[in-house]
Amino acid sequence: MMRLIGGNGWTIGLAVLLALLLVATKAIQPDFGPSGLDNLARSALPFALATVGMAIVVIAGGIDLSVAAMMAVASVTAAVLMDGASDGQAVFAVLAVLLLGLGMGALNGALIVVTRVPDIVVTLAMLFVWQGVALLILNAPGGGAAPWLRALAVGGVTLPGVPPAFTEWLPRGVVFLAVVVAAVWLPIRRSKLGLRFYAIGSDPQAAFRSGVSVGPTRIAAYAVCGLFAALGGLSVTMATGIGEPIPGPYLLASVAAVVLGGVVLGGGRGGILGPILAVFVLRTVRMDLTLLSVDPNVAAIVEGTIMVAVVMFGAVLATRGRRG
Amino acid sequence: MSPPAALLDATGVAKRFGAVLALRDASLQVAPGQVVALMGANGAGKSTFVKILTGALKPDAGHVRIKGQDSTVASPAGARRSGLVPVYQEPSLIPDLSVADNLRLGDTPVDRFRHWVGALGLPGLRQDALIRTLPLASLRIVDLARALAVEPDVLLLDELTAALPTDLVERVLSVVRAQADAGRAVIYISHRFTEIAAICDRATVLRDGQTVGDVAIAPGIEDTIVEMMLGAPVTVAARSARATGAAASDAPRLRVRGLATGTRLTDVSLDLRQGEVLGVVALEGQGQDELFDVLAGNRRATAGTVEVNGKPVAFRHPADAIAAGLTLVPGDRAHALLMQRSVRENIALPLLARLGTWGAIPIGAERSRVGAAIERLQIDTRAQGEVRRLSGGNQQKVTIARWIAKGVQTLLLFDPTRGIDIRTKQQIYVLVRELADQGAAVLFYTSELAEVRMACDRAVVIFGGRVVDVIDAADADEPTLLRAAYGLTATAGVPA
Numbered sequence: 001m002m003r004l005i006g007g008n009g010w011t012i013g014l015a016v017l018l019a020l021l022l023v024a025t026k027a028i029q030p031d032f033g034p035s036g037l038d039n040l041a042r043s044a045l046p047f048a049l050a051t052v053g054m055a056i057v058v059i060a061g062g063i064d065l066s067v068a069a070m071m072a073v074a075s076v077t078a079a080v081l082m083d084g085a086s087d088g089q090a091v092f093a094v095l096a097v098l099l100l101g102l103g104m105g106a107l108n109g110a111l112i113v114v115t116r117v118p119d120i121v122v123t124l125a126m127l128f129v130w131q132g133v134a135l136l137i138l139n140a141p142g143g144g145a146a147p148w149l150r151a152l153a154v155g156g157v158t159l160p161g162v163p164p165a166f167t168e169w170l171p172r173g174v175v176f177l178a179v180v181v182a183a184v185w186l187p188i189r190r191s192k193l194g195l196r197f198y199a200i201g202s203d204p205q206a207a208f209r210s211g212v213s214v215g216p217t218r219i220a221a222y223a224v225c226g227l228f229a230a231l232g233g234l235s236v237t238m239a240t241g242i243g244e245p246i247p248g249p250y251l252l253a254s255v256a257a258v259v260l261g262g263v264v265l266g267g268g269r270g271g272i273l274g275p276i277l278a279v280f281v282l283r284t285v286r287m288d289l290t291l292l293s294v295d296p297n298v299a300a301i302v303e304g305t306i307m308v309a310v311v312m313f314g315a316v317l318a319t320r321g322r323r324g
Numbered sequence: 325m326s327p328p329a330a331l332l333d334a335t336g337v338a339k340r341f342g343a344v345l346a347l348r349d350a351s352l353q354v355a356p357g358q359v360v361a362l363m364g365a366n367g368a369g370k371s372t373f374v375k376i377l378t379g380a381l382k383p384d385a386g387h388v389r390i391k392g393q394d395s396t397v398a399s400p401a402g403a404r405r406s407g408l409v410p411v412y413q414e415p416s417l418i419p420d421l422s423v424a425d426n427l428r429l430g431d432t433p434v435d436r437f438r439h440w441v442g443a444l445g446l447p448g449l450r451q452d453a454l455i456r457t458l459p460l461a462s463l464r465i466v467d468l469a470r471a472l473a474v475e476p477d478v479l480l481l482d483e484l485t486a487a488l489p490t491d492l493v494e495r496v497l498s499v500v501r502a503q504a505d506a507g508r509a510v511i512y513i514s515h516r517f518t519e520i521a522a523i524c525d526r527a528t529v530l531r532d533g534q535t536v537g538d539v540a541i542a543p544g545i546e547d548t549i550v551e552m553m554l555g556a557p558v559t560v561a562a563r564s565a566r567a568t569g570a571a572a573s574d575a576p577r578l579r580v581r582g583l584a585t586g587t588r589l590t591d592v593s594l595d596l597r598q599g600e601v602l603g604v605v606a607l608e609g610q611g612q613d614e615l616f617d618v619l620a621g622n623r624r625a626t627a628g629t630v631e632v633n634g635k636p637v638a639f640r641h642p643a644d645a646i647a648a649g650l651t652l653v654p655g656d657r658a659h660a661l662l663m664q665r666s667v668r669e670n671i672a673l674p675l676l677a678r679l680g681t682w683g684a685i686p687i688g689a690e691r692s693r694v695g696a697a698i699e700r701l702q703i704d705t706r707a708q709g710e711v712r713r714l715s716g717g718n719q720q721k722v723t724i725a726r727w728i729a730k731g732v733q734t735l736l737l738f739d740p741t742r743g744i745d746i747r748t749k750q751q752i753y754v755l756v757r758e759l760a761d762q763g764a765a766v767l768f769y770t771s772e773l774a775e776v777r778m779a780c781d782r783a784v785v786i787f788g789g790r791v792v793d794v795i796d797a798a799d800a801d802e803p804t805l806l807r808a809a810y811g812l813t814a815t816a817g818v819p820a
Contacts, residue, residue: 195421195429202420208382209416209432211401268420 008293012264014277017310021284028291034156034168036287043306044069044268044283045153045235048177048255048276051261053228054254055275061114061267064079065123067184067229067254068129068247070104074233076134078141079243090146098230109137109219127251134245143243153177153238173235174309177276180231185272188224197221201267236254257282262314282307284290332377332478336727336769337386338533339372341600346372347533350386354478354509359500361520364530365553365806367490367771370513373530374482379403379408381721391477391555404430408477413513415463415482417807419456430649432473440469445495446756454565460487460587468496472503478510479503485519486609487587497523512703515607517810544627550806570645575634577734577765578650583628589614590789592628596765601756603776603783603797604769612769613787616738619767620652621645625757632734646674649732653723655769660723663712668694671710671726697725717748724755735759735766742771753779773809776800787811802815 030148050067057064074097081093112122153176188194195216199207208214236244255299261278263270285306289299330353339347347369354360360721364370373382377388379400388395394407403410427434434451440606441449446465454464471679481500485493504510520527521541529537529552537552539545578596583589589611596602605610619625619630621639630637632648639645644651654660661670671694711719713772720740727735737756740748756779757811760766768780776783776797783800785808787792793808 192428194424196419199418199429202418204416205414206416207429209400209410209412210426211399211404212429213399213401267639268418277501 001036011277013272013273013314014261014274014281018281018284021281021288025284025288025291027098028288029287034171037169037170038155038173038281039285040283041171042239043278045173045177045239045285046220046232046248047250047257048279049180049228049232049235050250050254051257052181052272053225053232053278055258055261055263056185056197056228056273057221057225058258058263058265059270060197060200060218060268061204062119062221063255063265064105064108064127065120065251066104066108066130066227067165067225067232068231068250069134070101070226070229071106071233071236071250072134072245072247073130073137074101074142074230075236076138076233076245078234078237079145080104080138081103082237083144083145083264084151084258085140085146087148088199090149090281094149094234097234098227101226101228101230102223104269106219106223106228108226109145109222112222113215113218115253118207131247138243138245141236141244142243145237145241149234149238150241158220176235181272183277184224189272193217193220195209198268201269203268253279253282256307260310325407330389331391332511333389333392333781334377335386337373337376337383339369339376339383339386345533345815347383348386349534350416350530351481352377352511352528352536354511356507356509357504357527359504359510359523360526361514361524362530363520365773369533370530372533374412374480374513375412376514378412379478384397384670388396396782401492402765403518404474404476407477408480409471409474410480411464411467411471411482411484413486414458415455417455417463417470420454421463422452423449423458424451426466427470427473428452430470432470434473436473436475437469440472440499441465441727444497444499445492451704461492463490464488465492465496468499472499476508478509478511480507480513482510482513483515483609484512485514485516504673509544515610515810517812521546530555533795539593546810546812548804548806550810554591554802576631577633578767579629579631579634580619581629581631582769583615583618583625583630584789585614585618585623585625587665588789590790592786592791594791596767596785598763598765600782601758601760601766601768601780603780603800604786604788605773605776605783605805605809606769608771610786610809612786613738615786616652616654616736616769617647619650619691619736620791622652649729651732652728652736653720653738655738655740661711661719661738664710667698667711667714667722671697674726697728717744720744721737721748721755722790724752730756732759732764735764737766737768739769739771741775746773749775767780773800773802773805776805785809 007099025036029036050071054067070111070132070142077100078093078097081096082090085093110152111126113118115122140227153173155172157172157175158164158165159167159171196207199210200214200217203213219270232250238249257278258275259265259269260282261275263275282303285303289302293301332352334350334352334355334490337350337628338345339345350369351375352362353362354474362370362373372381376383379402390406390408395403400410416428421429424434427437429804441447444465446462449462450467454487454497459468463483463512468481468484485496488496496799497519501509501510512520514520526538526540527545527549529549530537531553532555533715536555544730576595576597583592592611592615594602602610604615613621616717621642621644624638624640632650636645637648639648642652649772662673711722714722724740741752754777756766756768780797780800783795783798783805784791785795787809788811792811794805795808
């Protein structure tokens with residue numbers, strides 16, 4: 001039991017922190033309710049998906065600076081394909097965008113493995129490439145999104161037999177996120193592929209000697225990251241109804257959430273739930289600061305300070321634990 | 325006796341790295357039921373050969389056959405499939421995964437793994453324990469049990485017992501012998517003659533990238549093997565007669581007693597006097613790295629004392645060691661130099677590193693001292709811009725030159741001539757001698773035995789973390805040193 005808590009202590013701590021923040025929100029803004037929660041979920045969704053992708057690559061010992069740019073490519077591709085399309089065509093558009101994400105990520109990974117140029121350099125270069133591609137596809141925000149797709153992420157959940165008074169407290173954005181992560185990441189995590197991600201992130205040399213093909217595993221990690229970036233881009237289009245060719249502030253925010261979520265930069269340690277909770281923590285902090293009408297510039301300083309403080313606090317706890 | 329068909333047959337294996345020919349003609353045959361020791365002095369090409377056998381490297385020439393099937397395998401996974409499972413010198417377990425996940429990663433049968441872990445003396449091992457929380461000795465056992473659990477035809481064990489306590493060593497040796505008796509083939513790599521005598525049937529000896537012999541293990545074979553590792557007796561360059569500066573002072577500059585840290589350094593005592601160059605001779609991993617780390621303040625000792633000029637010291641930080649006059653020139657030049665900066669800046673750095681020199685850098689004084697040091701060392705100044713453009717030998721000269729410019733009391737040289745050309749080596753010997761003549765004391769670890777005669781006054785030989793012999797340079801021919809380095813002399817525990 002102690003072991004279980006020890007391993008997941010960080011995640012539990014983040015969940016408690018998030019709950020406290022939500023209580024604080026209610027205290028600041030007494031009429032904070034289902035619609036506020038829905039707004040929070042919808043604004044956090046692209047951040048959360050970008051963060052999951054980033055977390056997977058970081059666990060596998062890499063980093064992907066092109067996450068936000070890949071999201072832009074996915075967003076505009078989805079918006080262009082779905083503009084004026086029927087519901088059936090829109091399904092194919094979604095599938096095409098997800099495949100495109102896998103492909104973009106796999107290309108990032110393949111370039112790193114084949115050229116042996118450091119991942120940070122390759123993905124920085126690809127950041128510019130994907131930005132250019134996004135603007136070529138759509139040079140200004142536009143396009144459309146299928147109504148059913150938009151309905152997946154907007155509003156509260158409706159369940160037959162349960163009064164809306166309860167279900168409206170569960171935003172569809174959160175459900176969408178949970179379903180997507182459960183459908184894509186859980187099977188990987190439980191398979192040998194997930195084990196290999198952790199292995200190459202932890203010690204590539206030992207992984208190689210244990211019989212892991214390091215190169216293909218690395219490419220797979222980037223491909224999965226690309227898939228989550230595509231889902232993130234899709235969620236932008238779902239939330240706004242249009243394609244957005246200029247990448248949002250998702251890159252640095254995802255790195256921040258990965259670190260705050262307990263994934264060690266350098267690889268091998270951490271999970272996915274922590275970073276997702278960290279996204280919601282960071283978004284809630286921002287929302288609370290806005291509600292308190294703090295100057296946005298001051299708010300940015302506060303957010304940065306909280307991040308450093310929490311990570312330092314965690315490091316101190318970790319060293320204490322090891323000594324104890 | 326006609327030997328049965330070999331389970332492993334490597335013939336004519338060659339490998340080149342750039343200009344260096346690491347292996348030219350290595351061969352190894354292991355029949356079922358045999359334990360064969362693979363031996364060679366430092367730099368004989370043993371580790372390259374192991375990498376090729378286990379599929380981590382591809383050979384340029386020659387073939388490796390496992391069970392008669394060609395297996396110039398491309399990867400460790402390929403070697404496993406053809407039946408060869410290695411246990412490497414460094415544990416090949418993933419530190420951030422649990423024992424169970426590590427087994428799953430390599431498709432290891434868990435039941436048989438449990439059986440072997442128990443048989444090897446670690447029955448209480450938890451499957452959910454994270455690898456990075458386990459002590460090194462347990463990791464070796466886990467690694468070995470994992471290899472045994474897949475029931476390989478050929479087992480390759482590289483310095484398996486180096487990190488094990490004695491009681492575990494005995495269990496491991498009997499398990500390894502039993503594997504061979506069950507009809508499998510074992511390649512056993514070790515620096516310990518007693519273990520080789522206990523379990524091996526034959527020894528294959530490498531020298532300069534070539535297999536130079538294959539002998540049956542019999543009592544008294546050690547001398548033959550040492551001779552084979554050295555080759556024809558090396559003629560030693562005549563040494564200039566020199567006065568030993570030992571008499572100058574009665575208190576030694578550096579006095580070490582019973583020093584221990586980690587698993588490798590167990591009990592080292594030595595005295596280093598002013599004006600003396602004291603060689604340190606040891607096979608790889610006998611505790612010499614730890615000894616130098618402690619003396620340079622990179623690591624703390626768990627037992628023992630260090631005295632500098634008669635005063636006991638305990639360094640908490642390299643700066644403490646430098647302040648006490650102890651200066652380390654590390655084996656890896658990249659650790660000591662600012663590769664992207666100029667020769668001048670690199671040499672000047674220690675001059676400026678003292679606290680209290682926050683103000684302007686006295687350029688004139690700096691330039692004259694640095695200039696003198698460069699001239700003294702005959703550093704090729706055409707490539708002065710960035711240190712990384714210099715040859716390895718010249719880089720090494722810069723690491724020593726910086727301490728000449730500063731003035732040094734005690735110099736700790738860790739294998740300063742590794743991988744550099746002969747002319748530069750000679751210059752370094754001369755330089756070290758000059759430093760000693762000026763009153764410095766030099767501790768000189770070398771992996772090249774011939775250097776002891778050329779550069780040192782005396783040498784201490786370390787084996788298994790303790791000093792096993794102290795040899796005067798005049799008597800320090802290579803066979804004597806190598807025998808001592810393998811622990812074949814029994815005068816243990818003599819303080820130098």
